[in-house]
Amino acid sequence: MTSPADIAGQITLWTSVARQLAELTKSATELSAKRVSKETAAALADNLIELRSTILSLQAEHLALTREKANLEEIISKHDIWEEEKKAYFLKNIQNGLTVYAPRPIPDSIDAPHWLCPGCFSKKQKGIMVMVSLPVMAVREYRCAICQLQIKTHVTPGGQ
Ligand SMILES: [Zn+2]
Numbered sequence: 148m149t150s151p152a153d154i155a156g157q158i159t160l161w162t163s164v165a166r167q168l169a170e171l172t173k174s175a176t177e178l179s180a181k182r183v184s185k186e187t188a189a190a191l192a193d194n195l196i197e198l199r200s201t202i203l204s205l206q207a208e209h210l211a212l213t214r215e216k217a218n219l220e221e222i223i224s225k226h227d228i229w230e231e232e233k234k235a236y237f238l239k240n241i242q243n244g245l246t247v248y249a250p251r252p253i254p255d256s257i258d259a260p261h262w263l264c265p266g267c268f269s270k271k272q273k274g275i276m277v278m279v280s281l282p283v284m285a286v287r288e289y290r291c292a293i294c295q296l297q298i299k300t301h302v303t304p305g306g307q
Contacts, residue, residue: 153208160205167198229271236263241302247276249304260305264291276304 174191177183183191239249239262247262267274274293281287285301 157205157208160201160208164198164201164205167194167201170194171198225271232273233268233271236268238265242300245298245300247298260303262289262304264294264296266296267291267293 171191171194174187174194178191235251235253236248237251238246240246241249241262246265248265248268249262250256250258250260262276264272264274264276272293274291274296276289276296276298277292279288279290279297286299287301287303288297288299290297
């Protein structure tokens with residue numbers, strides 16, 4: 148994350164670049180008007196090297212900030228998508244306190260009746276509870292496709 152100190156540091160760097168550019172422009176103007184000593188030329192070269200180093204630092208920071216911005220935009224986008232998707236489900240008590248997330252009833256929905264794993268749901272994942280055994284005494288076993296959580300119940304996603 149970019150802290151206010153990082154941003155203040157960047158502003159300082161940009162101010163420094165602007166100041167150095169102004170000095171170099173002034174020096175270049177003076178150079179064109181007269182011959183300069185070796186010391187002045189060496190000082191000018193040092194200023195150019197320092198300016199180049201500052202610009203490289205700024206480019207690296209700009210790249211890092213661009214990547215961070217893209218990452219944050221992706222996180223926000225995923226969050227928004229999840230916030231919309233989760234509205235389609237509610238926590239359902241299917242049997243004696245055994246809970247799963249079930250789709251809210253939608254007229255004419257073509258989705259197959261299903262349940263989602265409550266643990267995975269809390270991690271913003273849609274872990275579909277898959278039936279993994281044939282009914283034994285009307286009790287079926289379901290397993291989360293993501294975390295492998297298992298539940299046994301006589302209730303089915305489509306009804307009793
Ligand atoms: Zn799960």
